[in-house]
Amino acid sequence: MVKAILPAVRALIVLTLLVGVIYPLLVTVGGQVFFAREANGSLIEVDGIIVGSELVGQQSDDPRYFWWRPSAVDYMQGSNLEALGSSGATNYGVTNETLDTLVTERQTAFVDANDLPDSVDVPAEMLFASGSGLDPHISPAAARLQIDRVAEARDLDREQVADLVERYVEKPQLGFLGEPRVNVLRLNIALDALE
Amino acid sequence: MGTLEFVQIGVYLVLLILCVPLLGGYMAKVFVGDKTLLTPIIRPLENGLYRLIGTNPNDEQNWQQYTFALLAFNILGFIILFLLQLFQGVLPLNPAKLPSVEPLLAFNTATSFMTNTNWQAYGGETTVSYLTQMMGLNVQNFVSAATGIAVVIAMTRGLARRSGETIGNFWVDLVRSTLYILLPLSLILAVLLVSQGVVQNFDDYVPATTLSGESQLLPQGPAASQIAIKQLGTNGGGFFNTNSTHPYENPTPLSNFLEMFAILLIPAALTYTYGKMVGSVRQGWVIFAAMLILFIVGLSIMLVSEYQHNSVYDVTGVMEGKETRHGITNSMLWGAATTAASNGSVNAMHSSFAPLTGGIALLNIMLGEIIFGGVGAGLYGMLIFVILTVFLAGLMVGRTPEYLGKKIEAREVKLAITAILLPSASILLFSALASVTDAGLDSRTNMGPHGLTEILYGFSSGAGNNGSAFAGLDASTPFYTILIGIAIWIGRFGIILPALAIAGSMVKKRVAPPSPGTFPTDTPLFIILLISVILIVGALTFFPALSLGPIVEHLLMDAGQTF
Incomplete structure (x- = not known):
């Protein structure tokens, strides 16, 4: 049971880092560099x-x-x-x-x-x-x-x-x-x- | 309607049809493991993720193992999102100093984002912090969509494989959906949206002093990154309270077109992926055609109804709940797409649509979110109707029903019926309960038949995992937070579990060569049968409820009656 749940814990952590942190930061950098006025409202x-x-x-x-x-x-x-x-x-x-x-x-x-x-x-x-x-x-x-x-x-x-x-x-x-x-x-x- | 309106709809549909084989073919390669354009860049990252997750991509799972992995991952995601909301008040990235979310509301929101529903019982700018948006809601936007794709790919393998017991590896399907499909498309769309004026920053809310000298606090945040995936992943949960009507969420006609296009893109393309993977693209096109026909018929009724002269106000083209830049036609096109596809984002308020327009939006959801439907979810829902159609056609000609050479037997039909009945029953039973209790009735904004439609729409949206609303209904009361929360669970897993069970039993079946008695499932006749079955099942189930809501309201409106 624990052995089967462990991949779920790990998957959630790595995917959170990828799509919950890295992805929004990438978009923020891209937006602020190329479209600063629009990105800021x-x-x-x-x-x-x-x-x-x-x-x-x-x-x-x-x-x-x-x-x-x-x-x-x-x-x-x-x-x-x-x-x-x-x-x-x-x-x-x-x-x-x-x-x-x-x-x-x-x-x-x-x-x-x-x-x-x-x-x-x-x-x-x-x-x-x-x-x-x-x-x-x-x-x-x-x-x-x-x-x-x-x-x-x-x-x-x-x-x-x-x-x-x-x-x-x-x-x-x-x-x-x-x-x-x-x-x-x-x-x-x-x-x-x-x- | 002028020429320009028809041109916009035409461009939308033609572009969609062109993208189906392009993206669909790409996705088939991704799931089979063939080399694609992005493989050289993504493969190292992909392998790294497998190591971190601790799975061997070559180890396949049977349907029970696959389901267990899926459930463990989803329930864990639900718990984390629930906790994140409960503690956001003491966590960082909260410039508006928003307090922690109430437990019942946090339960409802965590449920709805984990299941790809994205029902908003909260207002983004006044309820959730940047941290909750980004690391909570945004993450579930990705992984709930990836879960939907995984299920349909597993089901496809169940139908396509010639031997064996396994239907794939959930972790591989999850990772590939995210890395190869959702992430690249979202990155492109998000940057395009920023160029149009969708905000993307971590600033404090900006205080302005208006021309009349009053204060106006302008909310900010990492919106574009979340809006891109909420459109592409058929999630639909807005960064702001009023979703894509908000000018920071959908500022221009071009942003509107892109967001609207993103709603149907993946669900439509998956039909082609399916055809590729079962070895006959015609099988995929047949399903696409049935979806497209239902979509166009629904859209046409919505347009005709909305452009009809309104005798209550003596106006043609009521603008209540609509934005000037989008106008009526784009509000209808979005309304049709978002309800057909279980997206649930809105660029106009559905409650203020003409009665029959809102009625079609509601019917789109009630039919089971299979007209393109949610990412993955629409197609596995549709495949359940395909099985039912094959079964009924078999009964009519008196032969054992077969689909793709595999026999459809009692077990599969029982599972298919379960998947169709569970959401429908929860819509009707919960709506009935709400219609006879004070707790249910007190939440209405509109009286008369429109009040009933509000209630029906709320539970349909939950059970259909759509997430849009006739938002006059105050769904923040304990009654609705809990019951709609339950409807959402039933509507998601009441279909996923039967779908995976069907995959598990189909994968073991031998393939028989087609005989003269085989009913072909790649012909125009089958398209007509499939559409008929969908409409008959939907009409039999929901016609009485619809006639008391939108239909009678339409007749009363024409007589000038208000409530």
Whole structure:
């Protein structure tokens, strides 16, 4: 019995060293050497302060900024070492009453805030929360609908803001993968830089 | 759906089909012991590992010895992972100062990672330290996948060998799966993922000050190395709470494509390995074809259902639980792949899919995780259905059923039925228990038929060793932690043990030359029969439950009903 168990003990030890220590270290070295920025969280600094990550969305109701999607976890805003933030979704089913109410409220809020006609089709991602609660993107259509509000709040020329939005529209990757989108944090930082 | 959407799905499927003979042929060489491209580099390391483990690679085991080695290794891995979580609070590499994991949750997590399930009753960034992730969860990601491959290779030998009693050496199969297949593929994928923005470091969590002046603590860690194997090994346990919806886990459409491709790569290629090893690649392609057809039919229903106009919100394309960069089509393709293949990682929240979309995801799991299925696990599960199909075809024409020239007799059929019944019974019985007790019902987030689907999905995911969730269900309660934990054990070893026992009895059987009465198992007719048997068994078992969950929810949704 013991003789049969011994190989199991030894196998677990050597494989743990191989795939549990050496393998992650190799990937870390490779990642840090070749893709240091990406491996360390794609952080964005403005004036020496880390304002966030290119990959992680934020929350804003400031009319001077473009807005992100609704989030089940408020984009981990207010999180710190004493109160860790977490990614998260609502997991509401499509027949959930609460979701129905929320969507109606968001529809009205978005139309009102951006002074849009009632007949406008609000892009679905602005009505529904993302899977991660941290979605950094919105669709180009959702960004365009916010241009007037942002331009007015900043006292900027509409054309100037519209040009900026178009410059930040990302096409499907490699020409065919994924969806066209706008990285809201990068757009907002560029907007701040205009002034 | 536009042209680009069809192009993405087309590229995915074509690339997959092209890789089947390439990787499948390579894996066959590895397990037969032939020289491969990597042999000169890996062979010295491989021999070193055999010496350290203390096994002679030429010593073969009969099925009982093989099973004992497998169980000893797996149970030991379970214990170590359990202890690692219990003591992570005082162990190093814990920058977020996370406390030790509660014992019940640690039991559930250790069970689920040891069995290749990777059900997440915990949130990665708030529950487990870097050390637990790397030396615990990550290690089981590798070895549970290698265990699955070992079992199917042993079963293949049982069917293919012309004489003898032995079915291989577990330690050799374990080491070769890890060194020649999982490790090289993971290294490549992990570095590609880092290039796209998946984090890979040992830094502290990074405090940021957002544009609105609020604090935002950004979690870090050795994520890419773990995500690569969790996709390739059909494990699916995320580094972060929301798995591959998290932008640090799956940041770009390209990372999404690579991770999604990794889900089906090895399970699909193993069909070719199987064909090579039994001496007829047609036998492998037949199984691949049955899997591919079931996959495409399921995917099509999911797409149609999700793109249907939703009358509750007056919206086409509900985005709840989905990420902008992935959109709807990629969420469907991933959803189909991850449930077909017992992977369980998600790039969108399944609970928020349209009712029939979620219903197909659930059915994929309920059918036994055999549409490609888990690494190794999918194919040995499928071979059990093949045996059943051969048996039923034999009954229909009134001849002794044979497979690959070997007679299928009462013992094999009983074992096959056991392997099919045990997981199905645990899904239905545990769900029934949950549906009539407060402990079961209190965990629901959604009411109405969707609540029942949450419960069904939880136990199916456990018993199918899938690990994805209708995550509205609060599975952190003792009721679910324990019962889903048990379902996971049944779903893993309730199939592995019969599969190895079948290998043990088949290996001893003589091969009879094919006669005019032999039912050929490498024809389109057999593909149709196999698919029919899978669907009939699945439908008979689960249709009543599905009709009370997703199907009735779909009808009510169309009538505008909410709960």
